[in-house]
Structure formats: structure tokens, C-alpha cells
Amino acid sequence: MRLSRAFLPTLKEVPAEAAIASHKLMLRAGMIRQTSAGIYAWLPLGLRVLQKVSQIVREEQDAAGAQEILMPTIQSAELWRQSGRYDDYGKEMLRITDRHEREMLFGPTNEEMVTDIFKSYAKSYRDLPRNLYHIQWKFRDEIRPRFGVMRGREFLMKDAYSFDLDADAARLSYKKMFVAYLRTFARMGLKAIPMRADTGPIGGDLSHEFIILAETGESQVYLHKDLLEFDVLAQKPDYEGDLDPTVNFWTSRYAATDEMHDEAAWNALGAENQVSARGIEVGHIFFFGDKYSKAMGLSVAGTDGNPLVPQMGSYGIGVSRLLGAIIEANHDEAGIKWPEAVAPFRCAILNLKPGDLGCDMLCEKLYASLPGEAVLDDRGERAGVKFNDADLAGYPWQAIIGPRGAANEKIELKRRATGEREEVSLEEALRRMHPVPSGH
RNA sequence: CGGGGCGUAGCGCAGCCUGGUAGCGCAUCUGCUUUGGGAGCAGAGGGCCGGAGGUUCGAAUCCUCUCGCCCCGACCA
Numbered sequence A: 001m002r003l004s005r006a007f008l009p010t011l012k013e014v015p016a017e018a019a020i021a022s023h024k025l026m027l028r029a030g031m032i033r034q035t036s037a038g039i040y041a042w043l044p045l046g047l048r049v050l051q052k053v054s055q056i057v058r059e060e061q062d063a064a065g066a067q068e069i070l071m072p073t074i075q076s077a078e079l080w081r082q083s084g085r086y087d088d089y090g091k092e093m094l095r096i097t098d099r100h101e102r103e104m105l106f107g108p109t110n111e112e113m114v115t116d117i118f119k120s121y122a123k124s125y126r127d128l129p130r131n132l133y134h135i136q137w138k139f140r141d142e143i144r145p146r147f148g149v150m151r152g153r154e155f156l157m158k159d160a161y162s163f164d165l166d167a168d169a170a171r172l173s174y175k176k177m178f179v180a181y182l183r184t185f186a187r188m189g190l191k192a193i194p195m196r197a198d199t200g201p202i203g204g205d206l207s208h209e210f211i212i213l214a215e216t217g218e219s220q221v222y223l224h225k226d227l228l229e230f231d232v233l234a235q236k237p238d239y240e241g242d243l244d245p246t247v248n249f250w251t252s253r254y255a256a257t258d259e260m261h262d263e264a265a266w267n268a269l270g271a272e273n274q275v276s277a278r279g280i281e282v283g284h285i286f287f288f289g290d291k292y293s294k295a296m297g298l299s300v301a302g303t304d305g306n307p308l309v310p311q312m313g314s315y316g317i318g319v320s321r322l323l324g325a326i327i328e329a330n331h332d333e334a335g336i337k338w339p340e341a342v343a344p345f346r347c348a349i350l351n352l353k354p355g356d357l358g359c360d361m362l363c364e365k366l367y368a369s370l371p372g373e374a375v376l377d378d379r380g381e382r383a384g385v386k387f388n389d390a391d392l393a394g395y396p397w398q399a400i401i402g403p404r405g406a407a408n409e410k411i412e413l414k415r416r417a418t419g420e421r422e423e424v425s426l427e428e429a430l431r432r433m434h435p436v437p438s439g440h
Numbered sequence B: 001c002g003g004g005g006c007g008u009a010g011c012g013c014a015g016c017c018u019g020g021u022a023g024c025g026c027a028u029c030u031g032c033u034u035u036g037g038g039a040g041c042a043g044a045g046g047g048c049c050g051g052a053g054g055u056u057c058g059a060a061u062c063c064u065c066u067c068g069c070c071c072c073g074a075c076c077a
Helices: A021-028 A044-063 A077-083 A111-121 A167-187 A244-252 A263-268 A291-295 A319-329 A357-369 A383-393 A403-407 A426-433
Strands: A032-036 A039-042 A074-076 A094-097 A103-106 A130-139 A154-164 A192-196 A207-213 A219-224 A255-257 A274-289 A311-318 A347-351 A374-377 A397-401 A411-415 A421-424
Touching (some): A021 A032, A021 A319, A044 A154, A044 A319, A074 A077, A077 A103, A077 A111, A111 A154, A154 A167, A167 A311, A192 A219, A192 A244, A192 A255, A207 A219, A207 A319, A274 A291, A357 A374, A357 A403, A374 A383, A397 A426, A411 A426, A421 A426
Antiparallel strands (some): A130 A154, A154 A311, A192 A207, A219 A255, A219 A274, A397 A411
């Protein structure tokens, strides 16, 4: 993308409406624009990141055996009456009436709908297990939306729903998602810690919140320091094999949010192992048994021919929220520092002197060598403006090309995350930006 | 939903108390100069002062109502 033609409205001044770093930076970097309280339009740069994050989520869901579908945003009230949640959900649910006076709603979640869909086709135990997910916009009419996309009313969410024959099988489905979540967040450069969550009236021990640590987190969390040091991507999980060792590693060490915090267990860790910080919830998984399958009348024929009510779980990831969370965990005074996997572009090529033949040629050559991965700042702006905009937007690499270096075919390569710079040839620059892939 | 605050040019703000026909910085446009960390000079354009009612000779300013947005709290992916 050439910045001279791009719709990339960066702001020098901080809009008054933003209170936290990620919100300010997303507005300043031209990623989003608020259209109502808690509702945002996604501009080109923000959309690219949203798509990259979505794609990582998708790949890891697929790898864990889940299958993607896409359910509508608008649902019928009738569906929600079957589970009893139409009346329970309260004012958080946005209710809509169509021209025929039918009661509709903008979905805050999809348990009822997915169960209803699955029910239409699943007839036998052979149709299980299945895990269906979609990445779709949700709406929850929060009392007080805030912090930009971290707590919007409209938000993009990945939600998966597993259907199993019995509780043991459901536990396995749960573990697959547990492991998939660890990988998903790790690939985005985040250390997300699963923490046992309150299961509410449903009961059971199978509910975890995945929480990343950031100063602006909404809740206080407590964990064992081992959990921060574990390299999740070191080995690929075998979803057909035994997932217990991985799951047990995480669940056997202390990690709890404020509500679930246990002082005695915490103190037993010893001060040298304690980490206490603020956390942002980016995912939540839970097993809820037959709550919805029963209410929605889902049952299949078991091996003995008798009807059997599937056991279900649901697994959410706040995709749009993740952008805010990633920025909260990766920024400095100058702007965003995107982890490479989710950066809108891998590299910004800064042509410090458009019109200079040497600069133009070297920039074009590099730009052509990075198809779809680079922004070329070919604007007639001063160097300082380009530096600041590149720092703000947070591209992991900056290829700085000015008349001095261009004369020698040299590129000044800067790493946004560390500020390191070095003078390299074009070939070397490409090697630096594309190391041999490892891990995933 | 309780408490607080703010709506004036694209963005950030002053003006309001004490009514007299709207201003500053940045951005935008033109010209000249400048050119490695948000340039300088000169000029220009841009406003139903959130909306509706009222008071007044006269309202951005005072009064009433209303809409929107932000912050704190309770609540949440």
C-alpha cells in the first residue's frame, strides 16, 4: 500500500474521548472510528489487524477439529424463549421488532441458535462429537461501554460450541479448546494465562478464563510465575493424543482472578513464585452439560437406540477486544509495537526523499519484494512525519531509505520493538524480515 | 442505573460567570523557502456555538426541555 493513496487518517492530537493507551492509539493510528457509544467502524489499518487476528483464531480452531460456520446476527425471540433466556437476559439484549411486529434480537451469543441448527441434522451417536464455531459480530447493550474496542457494545467474537455423547467426551472437547486457546494467544505474541473461572449456577470445575497481563487490566489476578515462562509454541499439540500433560501443567499451578482468589493457596506459593498483576480477559471456555441441549430438545439415538441428550460446551474469544489487549501489552510513548503475526503490515518503507532517483528506485525495489506486506511512505511529507507515523502505526520493521544510504544501495533497517537499527543491503534486509519460519 | 463532567471549524481548546453579531493552536488549500524525528514566512477557505422552546431590542453566553459523548461506581466477552 502506498501511503500517498491510502486512507490512513492518523491524528497528531489525542481525541478527548479516549482514556486508555490502546483506545488512544487505535484512534490516532487511524484504525477505528467511533460511530456511537461502544460501536466502531473499522478503517483499513484496523481491519487488516482484525482479519489477521481472526485468521489465527480460525487456523487454531480448525487445527483442533472445530468447523467453521456463520450464523446470523439477527435472531428470533422465539428461539430464546425455548431456553428461557429471552426473559432472563435483561436489558443487555438488544431487542428489535420487524415490520410484522415479530420480536427479534441482535444476538449477544449463539447457544440457542447453534443447538437448534445442530438438532435439525444430528440424529445418531454417529453424528457426535462435533464442534462448530463462527466468527461473528455480537451485540450486548452494556450499561457503560468504555475503553474503545476493549469494552464495546458491538464486538467481533469467535464462539465455538461442542456436542458430545457424554461428560467424559465433553471433557476431551474442552481440553482441545483449552490447548487451542493457549496456542492461539501465543501466536499473537500474548501470554494468556488460563484461570479457573466461576461457573455460576451451572457448577462443575470446567470453566477457564484466558487472561493476559496488562497494567490497564480490568481485574486483579494472581498466578504462579512458572506460567509466564512456559513456551507454548515449543511443540505442536497432537489433538488425537493425550492432552492431559499440557492441561495439567496449567491447571496444577495457581492462577486465579479476584473472585476466585484463595489467600491460603496463594501464600503457600512463597513470595518468590508469586506474580500479582492486572489482567484482561480475552477468552472464556466452559462446559455446561445439557443445559441447552435439554431445553432446546436436542437428542440423538445412542448405541442402544435409546435417546441421549448431548453434553455441550462453549468457547469464546473476544476477537475485536484482542486488538485492544494486544496494544495494551505492546506499546510505548510513540505508538503501537505490533507482534509480527498480527501486524497490519510487516514493514514500512520510508522514502525520505521522494523524487530522488536513488531513493525512489531502492524503495520501489524493496516494495516489490514484499508483496502485500509493506506500506510505502511515498508522501511528500518531511522525514519526521514519516518516522512518527510509522512508530505510531507500529509496523515491526521500518526500512528507512534516504539519499545518503540509497547512493550506496544501503537500507537502514529499524526494529520497532527494540529501536535497534542497522545499515544493510536490500537482500540482507529481506532476510532479516523473513527469518526461516520456526514453530508454527 | 446512581454520581460527576463535556458538546463552539476536521482535531485539541478559549470565549459563557458579567448578553452586543465567534476566536486560538494544529490540520486543510495557494505561493516561496526548507528537507534524517510532527519546518518557516505570506496569504486563503472552513461554524445553523448539539437540537427545540423561552427571556431580551439583541443569546454561544441567561432559563426550560431534549439528544449525544466521556469519567467514577454497580455489571460484563
